[in-house]
Amino acid sequence: MSFRYERIDKDNVALLIVDHQERLFQLARDKTPQEFWSSILAHAELAKVFNLATVLTSSAETGQNGPLPAEVIALHPDAPYIKRQGEVDAYAVAATGKKQLIIGGISTDVCTAFLALSLREAGYTVFANSDASGTFDDKTAQEANDRMRDAGVHVLSMFAVACELMRDWRNTPGAPELLPFFDKYLPQYGHHTRAHDAALVIGTPSGMPEPPA
Numbered sequence: 001m002s003f004r005y006e007r008i009d010k011d012n013v014a015l016l017i018v019d020h021q022e023r024l025f026q027l028a029r030d031k032t033p034q035e036f037w038s039s040i041l042a043h044a045e046l047a048k049v050f051n052l053a054t055v056l057t058s059s060a061e062t063g064q065n066g067p068l069p070a071e072v073i074a075l076h077p078d079a080p081y082i083k084r085q086g087e088v089d090a091y092a093v094a095a096t097g098k099k100q101l102i103i104g105g106i107s108t109d110v111c112t113a114f115l116a117l118s119l120r121e122a123g124y125t126v127f128a129n130s131d132a133s134g135t136f137d138d139k140t141a142q143e144a145n146d147r148m149r150d151a152g153v154h155v156l157s158m159f160a161v162a163c164e165l166m167r168d169w170r171n172t173p174g175a176p177e178l179l180p181f182f183d184k185y186l187p188q189y190g191h192h193t194r195a196h197d198a199a200l201v202i203g204t205p206s207g208m209p210e211p212p213a
Contacts, residue, residue: 006154008127008164014053014096017044017076018105018115020132021058022066028106028134030141036134042158042185043104043132044072049173049181050165053096054079059111093119100125102161104132109144116153131158159186 020040028036047054054076061067061083073081082092093101101124105112112133116126128148135141145155156164162178169175182189 006125007167008102008161009100010050010052010165012098013100013102013127013165014055014093014098015043015047015102016093016105016115017054017056017068017072018103019057019059019065019111020044020072020104020106021061021068024065024106025069025134027136029136030108030138031131031134035131038185039129039131039158040069040104041071042181043129044075045181045185046102046158046162046165048075049162049177052102053098055093055096056081057084057105058082059084093124099123100127102127102129104129106134108133108135108141109147113144113148116148117151120151120153125154126152127154127156127161129158129161130155159189 020043025033025036025040031039044054046052056068056073056076056079058068058081059065068081080092080095101119103112103116103119103126105115108130112128116128119126126148128145130141130145133141133144135144149155159182162181166174166178169178179193183193
C-alpha cells in the first residue's frame with residue numbers, strides 16, 4: 001500500500017484547547033513546568049498566528065480542576081468555550097466546518113487521547129500537539145501517544161505543527177510572523193536565527209570567518 005503524506009491544511013483545520021486548567025496543570029510531570037506552560041501558550045497563540053477556528057474546553061471548572069488560564073482566554077475571547085461537567089469525549093466541533101483538528105490537552109492519556117480517538121471514529125483527521133499535552137509521567141505519555149498513533153492520529157511536536165501550517169517561509173503567515181513566534185516559544189531556534197542575522201551583518205552568513213586572501 002502506497003504512503004500518502006497527509007499535511008495540515010491551514011484552511012481546513014481547527015485548533016482545540018482541551019482542559020488546560022489551572023489545577024490539572026499541576027498533574028503534568030512529563031515536562032518541566034516552565035516547558036509545559038510555554039507550550040500551552042504557544043499552542044493557543046498558533047491559532048492567532050494562522051487565524052484558525054478555535055474551541056476552548058474545560059471540565060468541572062467550578063470544582064477540582066479549576067479554570068482555564070486567563071492568558072489563554074485572553075488570546076481567544078470570542079471562541080466557543082465549552083464548560084463540561086465531566087464527560088470527556090462529547091465536543092461540538094462540527095460547527096467549525098473543518099475536517100482536520102489540532103489538539104492539545106491535559107491529560108494526554110484521557111482528555112487528549114479520548115477526544116482524538118472519538119474524532120478519528122467520526123472521520124476527522126487529527127493532529128495531536130505532543131508538546132501541548134501533559135500527564136503524570138513519561139511512560140503514561142508514551143502509551144497514550146502510541147495508542148493515538150495506532151488509531152491514525154498524527155502525533156507532532158509544536159515546531160512540526162507550526163512548520164506544517166506554514167509550509168513555506170515565503171507564504172503568509174511566513175517568516176515575518178513565525179520567526180518572532182519561534183523566538184518567543186522555541187528559544188533554541190530563536191537564537192539560531194539571531195546568530196544567522198548577526199552573521200549577515202558582518203558578512204559571514206555561514207557563521208564562519210572568511211579565509212584570508
